[in-house]
Amino acid sequence: MSIVHLQIQPEQLPSIEHIEWKAIDKKYLTVANLVWITYSIAILCAIVFTFFVSEKWQTTNWYLTSGIAYFILVVIGFILTKKDIRNRAYAIRERDVLFRKGWWKQTIQAVTYNKIQHVSLNKGPYERMFRLATIKIYTAGNSLSDIKITGLQEDVAEQIKTFILQQHAVTEQL
Amino acid sequence: MQLQNSYNFLETPQRQSPALFLHLLWKIVRHSSSLLLFFIIAYFFLPEKEDAVISREKLLLYQTVGAFGGMIVVHIPKIVGFFFHRYWMNNHELIVRSGILSKNIIVIPIDKIQSIHLSQNFLHKVTNTCSIKVDTAGSESSEMTLDAVQISKAELLRDVLTNASVNNIILEDTTLTTTKQTKSIVLYPFDLLKLAISENHFKTAALIILFLIGKMQDAKDYLKIDSYGYAEKAGTEVANSITTLIWVLFWTAFITFLISAIRVLIRYYQFEVKIETAGFQIRWGLTEVKQKFIRFEKVALIEWHANFFRKHLNMSLIHLRTLTENGGEEDTQVQIPLTQKEQIEPLIYEFFTGSPLVIAAKKSIHPSYILFQSIFIGLPIALILSGTAAIWLSWNGLIIGTVFMVYFSITMRVFFKKTCFAYTREGIEISKGIWGIRHQLLHWKHIQFVSINSSPFQRKRQLCTLQLHTGTEDVVIPFISANEGRFIMNYALAKQSFMSQLNSLEDEIYQSNQRLSR
Numbered sequence: 127m128s129i130v131h132l133q134i135q136p137e138q139l140p141s142i143e144h145i146e147w148k149a150i151d152k153k154y155l156t157v158a159n160l161v162w163i164t165y166s167i168a169i170l171c172a173i174v175f176t177f178f179v180s181e182k183w184q185t186t187n188w189y190l191t192s193g194i195a196y197f198i199l200v201v202i203g204f205i206l207t208k209k210d211i212r213n214r215a216y217a218i219r220e221r222d223v224l225f226r227k228g229w230w231k232q233t234i235q236a237v238t239y240n241k242i243q244h245v246s247l248n249k250g251p252y253e254r255m256f257r258l259a260t261i262k263i264y265t266a267g268n269s270l271s272d273i274k275i276t277g278l279q280e281d282v283a284e285q286i287k288t289f290i291l292q293q294h295a296v297t298e299q300l
Numbered sequence: 301m302q303l304q305n306s307y308n309f310l311e312t313p314q315r316q317s318p319a320l321f322l323h324l325l326w327k328i329v330r331h332s333s334s335l336l337l338f339f340i341i342a343y344f345f346l347p348e349k350e351d352a353v354i355s356r357e358k359l360l361l362y363q364t365v366g367a368f369g370g371m372i373v374v375h376i377p378k379i380v381g382f383f384f385h386r387y388w389m390n391n392h393e394l395i396v397r398s399g400i401l402s403k404n405i406i407v408i409p410i411d412k413i414q415s416i417h418l419s420q421n422f423l424h425k426v427t428n429t430c431s432i433k434v435d436t437a438g439s440e441s442s443e444m445t446l447d448a449v450q451i452s453k454a455e456l457l458r459d460v461l462t463n464a465s466v467n468n469i470i471l472e473d474t475t476l477t478t479t480k481q482t483k484s485i486v487l488y489p490f491d492l493l494k495l496a497i498s499e500n501h502f503k504t505a506a507l508i509i510l511f512l513i514g515k516m517q518d519a520k521d522y523l524k525i526d527s528y529g530y531a532e533k534a535g536t537e538v539a540n541s542i543t544t545l546i547w548v549l550f551w552t553a554f555i556t557f558l559i560s561a562i563r564v565l566i567r568y569y570q571f572e573v574k575i576e577t578a579g580f581q582i583r584w585g586l587t588e589v590k591q592k593f594i595r596f597e598k599v600a601l602i603e604w605h606a607n608f609f610r611k612h613l614n615m616s617l618i619h620l621r622t623l624t625e626n627g628g629e630e631d632t633q634v635q636i637p638l639t640q641k642e643q644i645e646p647l648i649y650e651f652f653t654g655s656p657l658v659i660a661a662k663k664s665i666h667p668s669y670i671l672f673q674s675i676f677i678g679l680p681i682a683l684i685l686s687g688t689a690a691i692w693l694s695w696n697g698l699i700i701g702t703v704f705m706v707y708f709s710i711t712m713r714v715f716f717k718k719t720c721f722a723y724t725r726e727g728i729e730i731s732k733g734i735w736g737i738r739h740q741l742l743h744w745k746h747i748q749f750v751s752i753n754s755s756p757f758q759r760k761r762q763l764c765t766l767q768l769h770t771g772t773e774d775v776v777i778p779f780i781s782a783n784e785g786r787f788i789m790n791y792a793l794a795k796q797s798f799m800s801q802l803n804s805l806e807d808e809i810y811q812s813n814q815r816l817s818r
Contacts (some may be wrong), residue, residue, distance in 0.1 A: 222799035
């Protein structure tokens with residue numbers, strides 16, 4: 127028996143290069159900034175508590191050093207958040223869902239509908255304030271969500287969720 | 301016909317064997333024994349308090365009764381639960397009903413069963429029973445666990461589930477086929493010896509040292525023995541005499557080998573794999589005989605790896621990864637030791653027509669991988685090492701960092717040289733390793749989702765890292781060209797979405813190729 131390795135023609139495959147990416151809602155940047163502010167306040171509280179309990183750190187040098195370090199950290203946090211959010215986009219195709227994220231390390235994730243185990247729609251407190259939602263897509267074997275599409279308008283998120291579940295049902299029947 | 305009768309029999313709700321009570325009693329003894337041991341040690345070693353109200357003997361008696369009584373109370377729900385627990389089969393489903401006050405019913409569709417485990421410890425052997433675990437991909441723990449079932453009933457249940465799942469037919473059909481064994485792999489005493497010799501002895505030694513440190517801490521905490529002081533004194537004595545040092549090293553090596561050998565014996569004694577029509581039937585065990593059945597189509601990823609010694613002894617460990625694997629728990633893993641290189645191929649042929657790395661063009665990763673790893677991983681570690689060593693050794697500390705950097709760069713170069721991958725219409729295979737070797741073979745249909753990552757370093761060189769997520773272990777191909785990464789991603793997605801269309805398209809290409817070659 128001779129085994130033949132077939133040549134696969136790239137042009138015959140549906141390509142991810144010609145995808146029209148849809149950016150997430152711009153309001154999500156405000157949500158992400160609010161989340162970062164919350165974390166920053168928590169970090170500030172931890173620093174203040176450390177100064178409060180330890181007398182040897184209560185010197186001008188330490189106040190100044192930690193103040194500058196904290197300020198730089200907060201500013202870098204805002205810059206990175208902005209750059210990261212700007213690159214986030216998604217694409218819903220007939221047979222799969224794609225999500226793009228990251229600024230420094232860029233990632234493209236793709237999952238076909240027939241591999242989806244379940245989908246959940248989440249709204250955090252800040253997201254509710256701006257009528258936004260997050261769709262989490264789960265595949266087999268993982269307890270954590272595999273693909274998380276953040277910054278979707280509530281009604282759009284509902285539509286996408288319904289579409290994904292419909293397509294999942296269709297592909298299951300095939 | 302025989303299986304049809306078995307099925308009719310299993311349609312009636314069944315109880316577990318009454319031997320379950322014996323198992324529960326053993327569990328109570330086992331669980332309370334560690335507590336009892338502590339009380340006994342305290343009785344013999346701790347001094348009696350002057351203001352004690354009751355005698356030491358009475359205290360030990362009360363403590364023993366308390367430990368047993370407590371454990372019995374903990375196990376009461378299980379004891380009573382026996383009378384309320386039933387399991388049976390109904391068409392395509394396995395049903396388990398349990399619960400005393402609140403009733404739980406678990407329905408497992410047979411085609412969703414990933415693996416079936418049977419195990420038999422010494423109590424099971426005495427009572428002619430065994431325990432059964434049935435796993436699906438739904439949760440990390442087993443969906444159905446029966447602690448004591450008559451061995452004949454358990455084997456019947458396993459055979460019916462196995463045949464039902466492979467035939468995927470209505471069980472009322474009387475044309476059920478019986479399981480047909482095709483090939484088998486058996487481990488002989490010489491194979492066990494080879495496995496014991498090639499075990500990771502450094503890992504065993506580390507485990508022994510950790511165990512000893514734990515016991516020294518216990519002796520210090522509970523028995524007020526200055527264990528660390530004794531260890532330090534013994535260490536100084538060993539360091540001052542070369543003969544003693546050689547003896548200590550000899551005995552350490554001997555004990556490490558002995559423990560490795562015992563571990564191998566416990567894990568692989570009477571190990572046998574039968575390749576049947578539906579899947580693998582694996583049987584092994586010294587103190588506890590275990591049987592595992594795993595269906596071919598439920599194997600999400602095939603991996604085989606060999607450390608430095610095993611590679612040179614032509615041995616490897618094949619790991620059939622399923623979605624039911626729970627982290628590093630050995631009990632949930634399916635690992636088959638292969639003592640000859642030739643044993644790999646027949647196993648692969650159960651899933652693939654051939655190994656992609658053998659029948660397709662081999663591709664390698666980009667050489668900039670060595671530079672990236674050396675600069676962004678090796679160099680920071682070398683700097684930290686040098687900095688730390690400089691505290692004690694001054695400028696000589698730099699030598700440690702430099703040596704590490706040279707070693708790291710060499711290993712990265714070896715890794716680059718050894719890493720290669722290939723893909724066919726069936727799946728993708730990657731081979732990598734530094735001193736040992738590791739192969740991963742994945743069918744396109746078992747990919748759960750795909751991702752492409754790229755750092756600025758990679759983007760500048762138009763490279764990317766491809767990650768194929770399987771739900772168990774991910775297949776990662778680092779530093780391939782961005783075009784190659786996108787192509788594999790497109791192909792993997794197309795294979796899952798347009799499987800039938802793509803297969804017919806590929807068949808057309810195949811046929812036209814055949815016509816042209818004629």
